[in-house]
Amino acid sequence: MVAIPDFSAGAMENWGLITYRETALLYDKTQSSFLNKERVAEVIAHELAHQWFGNLVTMKWWSDLWLNEGFATFMASLGVAEVEPTWRADRNYAVDNILSVLTLDSLESSHPVSVPIDDPKRISEVFDEISYRKGSTLIRMMTMFLGEEIFKKALHNYLVKYSYQNAEQDDLWRELTAVSQEYGGLARNVSVKEVMDTWTTQTGYPLLTVSRDYSQNSLTVTQKRYLALNSRSPTTSSWWVPLRVLCASDAQDSNEPIEWLAANEGVTTEHRFEHGADPDEWVLFNADMIAPYRVNYDKGNWELLIAALNSKHTSVPVLGRVQLLSDAFALAWTNQLDYNIALQLANYLKRESEYLPLSTGLKALAKIENVIKRTPDYGAFQKFVRKLIGETYFKAGGLATKKIINGDDLNSVKLQTATSAWACRMKVPGCEENAIELFRSWMETDNPDENNPIPLDLRRTVYCVAVSRGSVLQWRFVLARKQRANVAAARDALLHALTCTREVWILTQYLEWAITDETEVRRQDAAAVIVSVTHSTVGYYVAREFIYNRIQDIYNAFNSEGRRLGGIIKALLEQFTTQRELDEFLKWRENNSKYLEDAKLSVNQAIEKATVNIAWLNKNRRSVVERLRELSK
Template sequence: MHWLLYVSVAAACVLRPAAPAEYLLPGDTPPHHYSLKYAFDIDPNTNFSFYGVVDILLHANSATSKIVLHAKDYTVSDNGVSIAGPQTPKVAGVRLNDTYNLLTISLDRDLQPGRNYTLTIPFYGNLKQGLDGAYISTYVNKETKTKEYLIATQFEAISARKGFPCFDEPMYKATFTITIGHHKDFNAISNMPLESSSTNNALEDHWPWTKIESTFKKPQSDFVWDTYEKSVAMSTYLMAFVVSKFSHVTSPDDLSDTKFRIWARNDAMDQTAYASITGPKALAYFEQWFNVSYPLPKQDMIAIPDFAAGAMENWGLITYRETELLYDEKQSSFLNKERVAEVIAHELAHQWFGNLVTMKWWSDLWLNEGFATFAASVAVNHVEPTWNADRSYAADNMLSVLNLDALESSHPVSVPIDDPKRISEIFDEISYRKGSTLIRMMTMFLGDEVFRKAINKYLRKYSYHNAEQDDLWRELTAVSQDYGTLTRNVTVKQIMDTWTTQTGYPILTVIRDYGEKSLTITQRRYLSLSEKKSSAHPSWWVPLSVLCEAEARDSPAPLQWLAADEGLTQQHSFQHGSGPEQWVLFNYDMIAPYRVNYDQRNWQLLTNTLRSEHTRVPVMGRVQLLSDAFALAWTNNLDYSTALNLASYLQREKDYLPLSTGLKALAKIENVLKRTPDYGAFQKFVRKLIGETYEKSGGLATRRIMNGQDLNSVKMQVTTSAWACRMKVPGCEENAMQLFQQWMDSENPDENNPIPLDLRRTVYCVGVSRGSVLAWRFALAREQRANVAAARDALLQALTCTREVWILAQYLEWTITEGSEVRRQDAGAVIANIIRSPVGYYVAKDFVYDRIEDIYNAFKGQGRRVGHIMKTLLEQFTTQSELDNFLSWREQNAKYLADSKLSVEQAIEKARVNIDWITKNRRAVVDKLREFSTEEDLELSHDPSRLRLTHSAAAGLTVHVLCIVLTPLYIV
């Protein structure tokens, strides 16, 4: 019961600026409790009508004659709105401001300060088939072949107002009691356990028949009314419910003290086993790691067939895309399994960071998402210790950050938001991945014990409350001072504000004095446009983890700091232990997001070691070196000869992380060359680089993939196979075509698929690309019949690989057609994948330009998806004419891009980065690629099959093999 005190205090002490912005609620009447009653008619003949009543217990902070809250997309029954409390004020008027969805209820007298009131609001409408708010969704039962309906919710960030009238800002926490009326053939679940179920109409007393009888028919005796236990205090965006005909499995009791249930379509229940084990294991570990008990009696996790995000952390009822929760050993790849574990861990971490303690406003979204992203790696590392998730997630997150945050149009981690429409745009790599990277950085410079002790204090202090990043900094500083972990009399706030309130990250320039065993360091902001000079001069507190060749890897020098005022206007000196012929390596453990440029001699010493004995450099150090070398070469801070010479060691690399890092760096070059006559030179260079590794990893054979549990080996085989087919490594496409043909020839292809699970994306794409229309239709038929979401997802992507222009045009049309073969949740990814393909780019560009109004309407309320499409399109630009055409088109279609403003600005800058590189580097880089690949086996021309490959590459008929890349839809 202690949380009842929390909610009372929280509600009475809500503080707002003296002059709040017009889009913010005034804060005069914060809510204590919502009693929400719904009745849903899941019948297409009534257009999925619903009726609801919400009773909101309010506290008057000041004398006011207005109550302002949020409502959107339904009708409020004006004559049914009432208020009860001291002196019984009466409702004088009800008005809705569509601009910010503000529902203003005027009263005939002021509310008395310090007193409680109950506001009653009846509302009714029809559920829509969008992917936010409370929405209706459909799926086909694969066993009965019947169309089924369900109701799901997605309220983050500002869509709870679409579900019911409420105070839809995260700082207004309140408790909830929810009652849902539905047909007895359905079941309903919500945040809390079911308290009671009845056939008595819970809304009878509120039924305004004269107003809505024609819209909503009165529930009959076949209706069931489910009431759920009173919730803990939570923000509106965390409230959730699902009404469906789903079934569930219950996890074993010995894995967690919390009751765990996994829900899914009845014909997908055999795909829930992995989640039913992984979920409770991760939850139990988080209770230990945070040293704070999970506060609810149960945890439901449910797979929704049509869901906008990857998943949503609703307290006690986590909703997922099917691909992020369900796993089938016969149809899902090892990488699918890894993804399921990661997303489950991410959402469960939110139950503490985000749910128990919530940011005050969306400016500090990163406190939720950054922490959940980091904590996911910790939990997966515990649940699946052989995967090395802590290392791989850290590298992936940082590399993503280094790319996006190098744009001048990036944004700070803690970002001011002056318009609710901008909120969706910050669900991006900065909030998630940079946030995670910075939290990992803190654990490394503070130490795990200090960090976890401070986090425990933070969670306990702000439980059921809201917090800002400064609140976290205070707790971390206090504990670090107790332990004496921070030197130079600096606070966590002083360090971290340089990383969270500034955009970008630094590049350190390191110049050694080889006679004195010393070096100097300078810092400045790194930008992707080589000639771009920032008008500002930001600086950072930079943790310096330095490894000298003379030192053992297990006993490097202690961490040092480059202060924010050091290395900016003057050089900072640094002593080290390496001799004149020994290298020095900064950021060898990737402790922080920054790049390092060395003098030429140190680069050569590092390159020599990589080419002779690369394992002497730590894995994360190799990742950092490869990323830095190619990025610095891209911006003309390093000669491409140095970068390519360093990368040549990858022919012997056996660890996935460095190899994938090098290939991702090369993919940037591929992207700007793939539609030019120079693409063949690029392919030839990469063939030499990966050909041997591809063979040693198993190629497209099954022997390494089958029954393999070594994730590093699987990823090596998957990645090298995808690149090998795309780069025309002899035999790769032929092997893929043989496997695809075997599948097509199978008597029962839906049950008997000879293609190894983890290689299917590569093989499918080659098969569809090089096959006839028959191959495309075969893949489409398999997608339509597949009962496993991961299998459908692989086939949906493969269908974008066709070279048939008319098919691509038809496929694009499906993405904006209601009820087509492409579900709403997948439409954005399909458009983006077609844009990336050499043939599809031209078709998709015209489609985007010509059909932007239809695209906008299909994704209405989902600015992130339109923004992602724009980013993907402009990332392909390599000429000024392409960009000029877009800029002219943007002016004419600005209203459709209004919700994607930040993404469009970043897309334009990325296009300029490409154009700048083509102008300055293309000729020189292509010459160097040819130079580095001159030793390739010249017998290629004597093999007819290889000759065909060479000819097709020269002709530009590039197979669009999709690498295994996570869908850029963020786990929220």
Template sequence: MRWLHTVAVACLLHAAVPAEYLLPGDVVPSHYHLKYAFDIDPATNFSYFGVVDISLNVKKATSKIVLHANDILIADPIIRSGDTPSHKVTGYKVNDTYSLMTITLDQELQQDENYTLTIPFYGNIKHGLDGAYISTYVDQMTKKKEYLITTQFEAISARKAFPCFDEPMYKATYSIVIGHHKDYTAISNMPLENSVSENALEDHWPWSQIEKKFKKPKSDFVWDSYEKSVAMSTYLLAFVVSKFSFVQSPSDLSNTKFRIWARPDALDQTAYASTTGPKALTYFEQWFNLSYPLPKQDMIAIPDFASGAMENWGLITYREKDLLYDEKQSSFLNKERVATVIAHELAHQWFGNLVTMKWWSDLWLNEGFATFAATVAVNHVEPTWNADKSSAVNDMLLILNLDSLESSHPVSVPIDDPKRISEIFDDISYQKGSTLIRMMTMFLGDEVFRKAINNYLRKYSYDNAEQDDLWRELTAVSKKYGVLPGNVTVKDIMDTWTTQTGYPILTGHQALTSLHRFEHGAERDQWLLFNHDMIAPYRVNYDPRNWQLLSNALKSNDYTRVPLLGRVQLLSDAFALAWTNHLDYSTALNLASYLQHETEYLPLYTGLRGLMQIENVLKRSPDYGAFQKFVRKLIGEIYERSGGLATKKIINGHDLNSVKMQATISSWACRMKVPGCEENAIQLYKQWMDTEKPDENNPYLEWTVTEGSGVRKQDVLPVIVNIIRSPVGYYVAKDFIYTRVDEIYNTFKGQYRRMGEMIKTLLQQFTTQRELDEFLEWREKNAQYLVDSKLAVNQAIENAQVNINWITKNRKTVVDKLREFSTALKRNRTHINLSAHSAAISCNVQISTALIPLYLHFMKN
């Protein structure tokens, strides 16, 4: 029999990007000669001057040149053919809505001819987190505040630093010249070619055009010129001007010159990165079978940085905590994070930099692949961490939750407004993209997959590609090796996963009946388990008999007979299905009761994650005590077994499973009032404890919107969301958001995706219709602050409504079951003898549904 019960979502068609947002393509750049003079002095308000010479090729005769510019002051442009001015500029203007600069000429540029467009520009470098911006730190030796200039151009902020063709498909080469005070050091994507005094280049600068607006560089300026770059998209250009120092990696780790830059006080925290980076880069060269194309790789820790890191080609910028690691003070989890982020950014040097998506609709080709490849590299660099399993679980749990919302989006998503690009830098593009790539490696095989990726990278090197280009290369190699049957293509399989929202749910009772027809000696106590390696994103529901058999297997002395990832999948499915009323909570809680004896982190994390959904809607209710009692009995033995808080043996060891187990259990133990945990926590972390009463003038929230408070812009969101998640802090934070939204919005300027993340966290706490109605009324009055966060806000509203519906339908029933299972939970393992012939058998089945073909891997005992 076939599986008849599936849930799928209709395809979403790619919408064309409106013409008013896109460059017309009549002229395209081939090379930028970009020169800057920076005055890193607060007394001059960090003034700068620049001039860009853009080499243009005319694809279609036109009397207009359209490119991007945003928040920069423009002097008179010049158009030349060779060294001679060829056309008169009759006017130029910038459309602020679309960030488009239109230059009008007195006559047409001729098709297939080459010209040079020169645009002087100037302004002041601002304190921010995108474009070219000012970052600060305090030198611990001199106690002096120091300034640096750094960049963040992805996705559409190169236009804030210089006039350019700021779409990923307009690749060009770059020659960069940076003028700065001699006390500073400048670095860019390419190696330094030469450094000269101020007089050597002064004649090449059109000072007369801006002499009233910009003071000429001082006599102690130097001019640094960098080697010509390879062809790349504007968002990958980068430079940093600072007083930083660097550590160079040992030459035996990589054929590429590798340097780690940081403020002088943090240089002693670069050792781990200086070995991990070169190891990962060398591994990727072997894995992609393609050499790293640049002569050097710099990685630099920036004090003020919005995201985790940015893959600028040859100059990767990082938030400090994602590059620096202090062996004496940093946690083992910090080390894991550093390794993962480094590997992710280095994977981009091929997938994203060498080959780039044509438009942001296929962002997942960049981010999904880098997320997947990072796991592969970390597995190589740190083989004892089991990064493949950990990543598979984390990715799957994230996307199965987010992608169940109607307001989710496809992996390959239409982007019809550049202002919405930041919204898709989310778990769907990263984690679902990674999961789908992992799924492909499983059904195509590692050899076929890697050969196809190598072909793809070589074919589209220094160029742009679309999703279908990748499918063609994968199909060609698959056919050569006979992996795919008949006329089936990778596109046939994968488009169903990438162009539509959601995932299937399979009901397993028909499958069980079907299998019994073929297994003539099948016993009544044999269980069936689908997706035990978490190969593909789908959920499975079983008939009550099979759920009970699986619970018995988990509560037996030999629960590891159910594979590690199989235990994860069962717990995830059970709690998700119960949350959506597809499964009775008795089944989910019965299944989870085995966790008191679980010794592996990933199943425990998954089970507690399922319980967290219940905690979230009960923690501000009188029923929270019943929930706490159940979890106390569930994890009490594990807490004792892990040694409680701050066990030096584990913290200083290299058993990542134990470290994660202890961190997770300790956090839960204190929240659930496990005896002794809170007392120990207060002694260790007293200064970080929540106050017992709401403070209407909470200083932490006030600091987030106060300039000079010491809270960096990058840390504003974590401060607010952590206060929101506190049962007491929630009320204070909600009032703060509702009454100070204008200040929060200005603080997030240039990073408006963070507004959406803040709202999502707030609405995750909602449990009443009154709270949601209050928010909806507030949203109507403050819509201007949420215009760039529509997707996140819609997801937040949907999640809040799910919480409210759950409370209405399930609260009493679930609380009663929690009390029932609290009484039933015992410290001693339930002894269940499995069938003597219960050896696991793995099977492969291909199912074609109307919308999604599934390659299923299941096992039976």
């Protein structure tokens, strides 16, 4: 394995010589954070998994790229979990993957996991979250409904049979079905291919709508595709959906049997299920997040779930809390659930001490933040979040302690890091002041390149606050430290901090460096710099003009690499909040289409995201802000 100083990919699984970016392979305990360490472990495990999935057995055509990348992503979570069990990588990575899939795959412009590729120019576009993360999510789903023993035996047969050859997804289905039948087969006599083709050959995922009959201990379920633009015409898609249903009395029993909602059930008529919950008990679907789908409930069941979370949130399993938070805000976003319910649900986060549910809730709120941060209502949003996370921020350690409270516990470190970043952004009293004090003590230290008093995992937050609140003096100090840093992880944190300035001329200069040879920005980092500037409050305006006016130079700097150009366009458009911004972009695209030819999929997804934002603001901004103000009192 070798680290390369300027390497456009994260890593490459070459058989016999695996190549990496420095940040993905090199770890220095004095300069690299715990999160850097986790990233190194994940990437190494991913590339080693490729020696079997990709190298030993290679997909027959790019249509089944997920057989490479989905398996490498899934196996990485198992590998890291085996080496560092306290990190809970199997669970944490699964949640990250599913939440990412639920966002991207809600767009009409998404694509199937097994996607027809008839043009070489389209190949690079499918190296995306669908091939990696949805592929991994569906593999995890199979291990859960088949059982680990069956899955491992079938996978062994698959790897042996197709060693040094090419395979397609039907080859995998045959091996899984054959072993499954040895053990009695799946319930309802369905084959693996019948189930999995509904997940891999069509775009998107289902929304299940659950309505309870409280007098009969039964419920009905319907399914349809969940779309971010809910007003669009309905689709005919349907899935074989694995169901594991919990109720309050058996919430801690993880061995509930899996039932199936067939692809022809709950589509045109309601499908009825019996269950054992009393009328005053909540019912929860997908509590172990076995598959990527969303669930909406009748108002009565939502209220029972809200009451449970606000009285004793631990009565609902951790992944169940993640699922509920993600679903509630996504459904409210598409006007399929009242925001009162979503925000009442989120109210319990004041007492949440687990990283996964808290980060899920904050990510859901970040979607609202993204569309109102440049409006007069941003202050109301900040006040609401301050009330929500203020106590957790201080309990987790915050910045005032000037240290990581529980440095051996990865999830505790993540909790302290995430709440600190949010607390400073939401103006929790003392947070920014503590960051500035920490940064000042670093500036006043003898030999600051060797002696940095800022805790490793808090450096990104502290650096960004100090540069944002400071002047050119702080910016040049960070630049000098980056120039002298000899550890990639340290350079990366400093590189990001430089994008936090509010000085327009500095941001313009930094963007110029990103597309110019032999400057402070290596070409591997250029796209990340442009994206990071675009995401900042002041930088958005600077980056927008830079992209519009310098697209030819950007295109040339990236050697017409569509993935990087697509990522930049996505970063820009996902922050659009007005039709005027979108119309301006569409006109610009017409005049510059030749530069975007290899990024068509990303550009179409970006346009759809912008359309979603604009529709949400027009319909929901006033009512949501009013509710935030009420809950902040």
